Amino acid sequence: MQISELRLKSRPISKGIIYILIATLSFAIMNAMAKELSGMHPLQVVFLRAFGSFVFIFPYMLYRRISIVGSNPKILLARSLVGVVSLATFFIALQRIPLGSAVSIRYLGPIFGAVLAWFYLKERVSPLQWISFAIAFLGVIVIKGFDLRIDYLSLGLMLTSAFFLGMVFVLIRYLSDKEHYLTIINYFMIVCMLVGLCFVQYWRMPLADEWPSVIGIGIFGLIGQIFMTVAFKHSEASVLAPFKYMELVYALIMGYIFFGEGYALLPMLGIVLIVIGMVLNVYGKEKNTSST
Template sequence: MTKGIIYMLIATFAFAWMNLMAKYLQDFHPIQVVFFRAFGTFVFIFPYMVVKKIPIIGKNVFWLSARGFLSFVSLALFFKVVQDIPLGSAVALRYTAPIFSVVLAFFFLKEKVKFWQWISLIIALGGAFIMKGVDFRIDTASFIFIMLSSLFVGGVFVIIRYLGSKEHYLTIINYFMVFSIVGSLLFVSKWRMPVGEEWLWISLIGTLGLVGQVFLTKSFQLAEASTVAPIKYMELVYALLFGFFLFNEMYGLWPIVGMLLVVFGMLLNIIIKRRH
């Protein structure tokens, strides 16, 4: 249990730094940043899969492909928003993804949703709209993009839940990498070559993404999801600190209230599910 919590703390720290690298790379097209993120992980995962004879294609090609496509689009939208609005706001708004996963699971997987779960989701969604309404740095296009990103992440959660033990977890991750790499290459005309210290940032974004993914997976393997999932919200704390100290991003009372409502709603949902 303790090791699972430590692993989740490491994962959130790695993902927080990955988001920071995406912010630093705001002079690059967000699709190119997605390529850096995916390729940096792919070069480690794919050879390991070949050596360990882990299935590359998998059995459920359609759903694996859907997972890969949705993850690619979601990450591209997220990186776009990270470049355009405060880092803490982007991370907080993307935490609405479980709202969509619960709704999609209700309709497509026929999972039962308790009354208080619906209330918790409404609270979190209300927090998101408060953030949009009171923080004028969050333009309408960015708000739409980040909510779409959350919707697609919610879809990814449901697909992974559907696949369950049908596929190796690295097979599922690898589809995300392959779709992101291939999809990014379609926009190669928008790219430019990194210079100077930018090479460090692009190297880190892929490496940190891999570290975060591995420790996140290990965390869920070692401890109950209801125990370690709330710790992932530490990522928002990191984002707020990075934004404040590195980008001079400050927040008034109501944007903070909105963020707290998002986090509270999602934590309440986890607590209610734990008591199932």
């Protein structure tokens, strides 16, 4: 078989996959920068995360005449408030536990989102999804049971973050066909900044070696959001879902390189169980959707 025939038979990598890999890398860098700023008050970090994105989004919205207020301000405000709680509790826990553990436990967010959508939006949850939920929670139990670096307060903070992240998913699902995605993001950034300013008395000036993270945390968060949005416009969710968990791989690598975080076999098994549960949840949802 000639080389030209091989090229014809090979499929190029989807743009959606490339974009999702860029997005997950950006989010992983953002999380590592947030952990690098552990000496700051968590709400100051929340402010920096939001401000770094706001300064790019807001002028663009004005230029393109995208609605700032939106047509559903109460729901937009609710989405922003639950998002702030999720982000703040994540950053607080991130200062206390390894980066990879924090990211993996927060992946329970889609599970909470599916349960909340089942309860409030009457969305169907397939048997495979319920099994995936059990596997993921088993992974959390294994991580907590065998990683002594994770105390109960930190675990509670991460589960709170994941729960409110699930609420974010449900509210975004409701708003997705009613508001421009930048309107949703901009609301969130403004509320993050306002809440962060309420704790300004606890802020401090960044140290010299903290300035790259201070500047970069919002930029990489924005890059992640943009490429994530574009990725889902090019490819289906079921195709992109497995690549979304590359964020955890990046987090484990960065945690090891920059923070000296290693994992024993059993805690790593717990992380793997969470990822397996999340992937099964996606495929269970896709199968559920295709059968209706």
